[in-house]
Amino acid sequence: MGCRSAAFSVARSVARQSFPAMAAYYRAAGGRCPPLMLKAMNIAEYHPDSNFYTLGRALSLTERFDGPVVECGVYKGRTLLGMAHLLRQRGLRDVPIVGCDSFQGFPDPDAQDALPDGTIHERAQRGVFADTSIEALSAKLRALEYDRQVTLVKGFFENTLHTLPHERYSLVHVDVDLYGSYKTCLEYFYPRLSTGAFMVFDEYDYDAHKYPGAQRAIDEFLADKPEKIDRFPETRHARYFIRKI
Secondary structure (H helix, E strand, O other), rough: OOHHHHHHHHHHHHHHHHHHHHHHHHHHHOOOOHHHHHHOOOOOOOOOOOOOOHHHHHHHHHOOOOOOOEEOOOOHHHHHHHHHHHHHHHOOOOOOOEEEEEEEEEOOOOOHHEEEEEEEOOOOOOOOOOOOOHHHHHHHHHOOOOOOOOEEEEOOOOEEEEEOOOOOOOEEEEEEOOOOOHHHHHHHHHEEEEEEEEEEOOOOOOOOOHHHHHHHHHHHHHHHOOOOOOOOOOOOOOOEEEEOO
């Protein structure tokens, strides 16, 4: 193990052991705590130099919540917790948040996920991002007192999205990397977006060297839709989005 890997492993171990104390401080302070503590607890922070910026700004611009906020592709919960944290800062602890993930990594990729040379990137293979746990994330939600606001839904999207009880959604974050997963999420959530609601795409024109199927799925789906893909230009970590007309 190299020095850098060893240092990262030690830092992760320290953060894990310190989490109960940090969570207690977070609860007592009503979510107000130093940025380094947020980072240690794996809570995305909203500022222009963060790759959470686009999602955070979209959430900040959302004034009317007539349905839940949803994230597809939760992994270990960084951006899910970031959204919960941002809503808490706004005093909106009654806005439901739904986090959907297989919690067992990717399904099999499609032919549309292939790179120009016909291969599938090693980070797009079945089972990538399986190093997560719904039990561990649920425990973290309880420790941060988000368990009443956030609902986790485990399973592949084609098996779970149709079971969601909600008719409308106020914001949807799609961070699912693969062609088939994007198509499934777009087909389900697009007609259920409230007017003016954001749908933010994590992989559009980002990580295309790993996940070319993401942009293909988005372009194909939006080809006959009135919404145009857009982004906030003031950050170097911009993600693309649409806003429902």
